[in-house]
Amino acid sequence: MGDNGKTERVLEGSEAVALAIKACRPGVISTYPISPQTHIVEALARMVVNGELESEYVRVESEFSAASVLAGASAAGSRSYTASTSQGLLLMTEVIYASAGMRLPFVITGVNRAVSAPISIQPDHQDAMSLRDSGIIQIYVESSQEAYDTHIAAFKIAEDPRIALPVMVCMDGWILTHSYERVRLVEQEEVDRFLPPFKPIHFLDVNDPKSWGPIADEDLYMEFRYAIHDAMQMGKKRIKEIFSEWADISGRDHGGLIEAYRTKDAEIVLIAMGSVAGTAKDAVDHLRTGGKKVGLIKIRCYRPFPYEDILKAIQDAKVVAVMEASFSMGSEGAIGLDLKAKLYGRSKTPVVIDMIAGLGGRVITRGTIYKIVEQVEKACESGAVPFEPYWMDLKPEVLP
Amino acid sequence: MKIALGGVVRGGTSLAYETGTWRDRKPIIDYDLCKGCGVCEEVCPDNVIHDVNGVYAIDYGYCKGCGLCAYECHVNAIEMIFEAK
Numbered sequence: 001m002g003d004n005g006k007t008e009r010v011l012e013g014s015e016a017v018a019l020a021i022k023a024c025r026p027g028v029i030s031t032y033p034i035s036p037q038t039h040i041v042e043a044l045a046r047m048v049v050n051g052e053l054e055s056e057y058v059r060v061e062s063e064f065s066a067a068s069v070l071a072g073a074s075a076a077g078s079r080s081y082t083a084s085t086s087q088g089l090l091l092m093t094e095v096i097y098a099s100a101g102m103r104l105p106f107v108i109t110g111v112n113r114a115v116s117a118p119i120s121i122q123p124d125h126q127d128a129m130s131l132r133d134s135g136i137i138q139i140y141v142e143s144s145q146e147a148y149d150t151h152i153a154a155f156k157i158a159e160d161p162r163i164a165l166p167v168m169v170c171m172d173g174w175i176l177t178h179s180y181e182r183v184r185l186v187e188q189e190e191v192d193r194f195l196p197p198f199k200p201i202h203f204l205d206v207n208d209p210k211s212w213g214p215i216a217d218e219d220l221y222m223e224f225r226y227a228i229h230d231a232m233q234m235g236k237k238r239i240k241e242i243f244s245e246w247a248d249i250s251g252r253d254h255g256g257l258i259e260a261y262r263t264k265d266a267e268i269v270l271i272a273m274g275s276v277a278g279t280a281k282d283a284v285d286h287l288r289t290g291g292k293k294v295g296l297i298k299i300r301c302y303r304p305f306p307y308e309d310i311l312k313a314i315q316d317a318k319v320v321a322v323m324e325a326s327f328s329m330g331s332e333g334a335i336g337l338d339l340k341a342k343l344y345g346r347s348k349t350p351v352v353i354d355m356i357a358g359l360g361g362r363v364i365t366r367g368t369i370y371k372i373v374e375q376v377e378k379a380c381e382s383g384a385v386p387f388e389p390y391w392m393d394l395k396p397e398v399l400p
Numbered sequence: 401m402k403i404a405l406g407g408v409v410r411g412g413t414s415l416a417y418e419t420g421t422w423r424d425r426k427p428i429i430d431y432d433l434c435k436g437c438g439v440c441e442e443v444c445p446d447n448v449i450h451d452v453n454g455v456y457a458i459d460y461g462y463c464k465g466c467g468l469c470a471y472e473c474h475v476n477a478i479e480m481i482f483e484a485k
């Protein structure tokens with residue numbers, strides 16, 4: 001482990017992200033403000049104005065354009081970055097699908113926020129889930145420190161020629177973007193050594209004209225789509241290597257595709273993504289003190305879905321409770337769907353129970369997690385695994 | 401042939417793709433009526449009508465059969481013939 005990250009500061013999460021982006025030296029930053037993402041791009045704007053960061057800072061008129069600028073800049077051979085949230089990410093969707101198909105590496109901070117209607121500016125993961133199938137890599141972070149570290153790794157992941165896909169670093173709005181935390185920064189020279197200038201495989205060049213992603217009919221379309229999936233699947237190994245390379249430099253190891261927390265010998269395993277993992281770890285510690293064999297899997301990389309690592313970590317568990325901060329209307333939570341699909345048909349699999357918790361910023365305390373564990377135990381005792389997920393702390397009395 | 405990452409293709413490759421197979425109607429120029437004005441050459445979105453030795457000729461390898469040339473021809477010298485395939 002290196003002895004770096006000596007520069008320790010108390011920073012707002014957004015500021016920590018902006019400093020990470022600055023250290024990555026993006027050639028192009030496109031921005032369109034939307035809460036709770038605004039502080040990130042404002043901080044970057046200040047850096048550009050003050051001459052601390054040399055970058056083409058493009059203010060656009062919508063998130064659709066913000067994403068389009070990234071695609072164009074990336075095709076032109078520039079390292080490029082933007083941040084968005086909620087409706088903004090939804091507006092980017094079409095361009096993200098196209099960019100993944102054109103294998104354009106760039107990085108987006110997906111500040112997680114609920115989606116309308118009704119309007120809510122509070123955090124949940126529904127916005128990022130709208131991009132679930134697009135081909136963008138999604139990595140979720142628990143803390144501002146992890147956000148700082150992960151953004152730097154994200155560019156290296158995106159630009160790896162074996163991967164060549166856009167990456168979205170997802171962080172919960174307000175809880176992470178607007179709270180202050182101790183963050184250790186890494187020296188610029190270390191970042192430069194870890195992340196050399198972007199070397200595109202193809203780039204727009206007037207002397208060698210090219211088109212990106214033109215038509216592919218029934219004879220080749222499937223192969224292009226398979227190639228994206230294959231890059232993600234094969235990319236898992238590379239993502240882990242890049243994370244551990246950065247862990248060696250920074251002296252901080254946040255885990256691989258997942259972080260397994262006290263899952264060894266755990267009978268009940270919780271699964272969570274994002275900032276709630278911190279609360280869940282506290283709850284697990286408390287429950288362990290009380291003699292309950294509980295553990296937690298924090299999913300860091302959601303796409304590609306790290307089922308191999310999750311399956312290994314839950315192989316001895318009796319039951320897995322998935323905490324979902326998003327919901328596929330008419331079905332259930334996305335993580336539960338992914339996990340059950342991979343478990344089906346295998347022998348000796350744990351029961352998976354879906355727990356919808358925290359939509360629209362509904363607060364999740366340790367108490368909520370104790371209730372989740374109680375609920376799961378009850379379901380196990382009765383032997384009746386519910387088809388429908390539990391909606392934690394739902395107020396049925398106010399339903400229309 | 402291997403597909404390129406991201407579907408990147410170099411310029412000029414559209415020549416290899418004969419889009420004429422997309423057509424279901426074929427423009428036929430009646431040279432008894434044609435005045436040689438060149439309007440069809442101007443309007444053809446696929447740029448497949450050209451003056452070949454003083455006669456406007458259509459390259460059917462790439463003509464998609466949109467019918468713009470027939471619509472714009474002032475003397476109705478172009479007829480669109482249904483090509484069932």
Ligand code: SF4
Pocket residue numbers: 429433434435436437438439440441456472473474475476477478
């Ligand atoms: S527009 Fe009609 S008249 Fe003019 S060149 Fe074409 S076919 Fe001939």
Ligand code: SF4
Pocket residue numbers: 427443444445446447448449458462463464465466467468469470
């Ligand atoms: S039918 Fe359309 S594509 Fe074909 S020659 Fe006429 S204008 Fe061009």
